[in-house]
Amino acid sequence: HDEEFPPRILDHVMKNAIKGDVTNVIDVIDKYCWSVEIAMNVGDVKGAILDKSFLEASPKNVLEIGCYCGYSALRMSRLLKEDAKIFTIEASSQYADVAQEIISFAGMEKKVQILRGLSDEVLPTIAEKCGVRTFDFVFIDHAKELYKRDLIMLENLGLIRQGTTIMADNVIFPGCPDYLEYVRNSPKFECTNYPSKLEYCENREDAMEKSIYLP
Numbered sequence: 001h002d003e004e005f006p007p008r009i010l011d012h013v014m015k016n017a018i019k020g021d022v023t024n025v026i027d028v029i030d031k032y033c034w035s036v037e038i039a040m041n042v043g044d045v046k047g048a049i050l051d052k053s054f055l056e057a058s059p060k061n062v063l064e065i066g067c068y069c070g071y072s073a074l075r076m077s078r079l080l081k082e083d084a085k086i087f088t089i090e091a092s093s094q095y096a097d098v099a100q101e102i103i104s105f106a107g108m109e110k111k112v113q114i115l116r117g118l119s120d121e122v123l124p125t126i127a128e129k130c131g132v133r134t135f136d137f138v139f140i141d142h143a144k145e146l147y148k149r150d151l152i153m154l155e156n157l158g159l160i161r162q163g164t165t166i167m168a169d170n171v172i173f174p175g176c177p178d179y180l181e182y183v184r185n186s187p188k189f190e191c192t193n194y195p196s197k198l199e200y201c202e203n204r205e206d207a208m209e210k211s212i213y214l215p
């Protein structure tokens with residue numbers, strides 16, 4: 001992926017969006033990605049699916065794995081209830097820098113905390129670091145080959161509880177076959193598939209998978 005997208009989207013947001021208006025920042029990013037260049041944000045179409053599951057869960061503690069430029073963190077932050085918080089893990093410090101700027105520009109810096117590092121290095125200490133026992137909602141959108149490993153880590157570390165909602169992006173494209181096989185064959189997860197399109201594309205299939213943890 002073009003490493004130079006993040007600075008360009010940040011510059012575009014700073015010049016074209018309304019400071020403190022999270023809905024407008026989201027809209028400006030989507031319009032840019034539809035018209036100028038595609039980015040790997042979850043986007044507006046799959047974002048609406050994420051929104052709906054997020055509202056149904058009405059979570060207090062939210063975990064995102066894969067922040068990128070902060071787009072999905074912004075989408076969720078605008079739907080957060082009082083005293084709820086989003087913790088988002090990002091391995092790339094370049095992406096984390098841009099995401100922090102965009103999240104702060106949108107006025108959501110108190111609701112979203114970016115944790116810099118690899119997910120398997122951050123997860124073991126996230127509970128004490130963030131003062132969270134378990135997460136109520138998890139959005140997985142990072143390297144597709146790490147989805148399964150990290151879900152198993154969440155289970156083993158006791159970071160998810162009875163009823164936690166886990167939403168996974170890109171289960172068709174780029175795809176995460178081992179993750180899908182794992183959650184759909186596990187008695188501990190109730191899965192629902194949401195067919196959609198790849199972000200900012202009209203003719204490429206993708207889907208989101210919702211898995212409710214029922215140990």
Ligand SMILES: Cn1cnc(CNC(=O)c2cc(-c3ccc(F)cc3)cc(O)c2O)c1
Binds near residue numbers: 001041042141142
């Ligand atoms: C470097 N990096 C920063 N974030 C990540 C993790 N995300 C992805 O890889 C990712 C990739 C694609 C995508 C891949 C190929 C293509 F042709 C079109 C789109 C879409 C997504 O929604 C994604 O989440 C990797």
Ligand SMILES: [Mg+2]
Binds near residue numbers: 040169
């Ligand atoms: Mg994605």
